[in-house]
Amino acid sequence: MSHGGLTIGQASQQTGLSTKAIRIYERKGLLPKADRTSSGYRLFQGNDVDVLRFIRQARSIGLRLDEIKNVLDLQRSGQRPCETVIAMLDAHLAEIERTLSDLTSLRSTLAKACSQARASRERGEGGVICEIIEAQDGSIEMGKPTFSLR
Secondary structure (H helix, E strand, C coil): CCCCCECHHHHHHHHCCCHHHHHHHHHCCCCCCCEECCCCCEEECHHHHHHHHHHHHHHHCCCCHHHHHHHHHHHHCCCCCHHHHHHHHHHHHHHHHHHHHHHHHHHHHHHHHHHHHHHHHHCCCCCCCCHHHHCCCCCCCCCCCCCCCC
């Protein structure tokens, strides 16, 4: 189909993105509205494919769609988004560091609780179900993990 652009299937093949993702990116304003053929097929231009490749790369390093849209909007308005991207990546790195710290703390807490429960069970002191669950009086020194599920 050569009507002066690529169909969504062709754009998908060239970028490795699903057609569903491309439709979402267009709907969320990351891509300009695609031209349409008389039969309603979207037609993407070469610069659209470049934007789709950029979106794919940005997603692969953890940027959210709203962040990517912000970067694209800055670039389209003639500004250089490099400082914005660096700030976003710094924020993502800080979040990863917090998560790693939280997971390390949780791992330590769980390992300690398991060790104490095993030792208690081996001494024949275990509760009906399990001391880890039954210890509501704080007799197991578990500490309070800072990790929380979202």
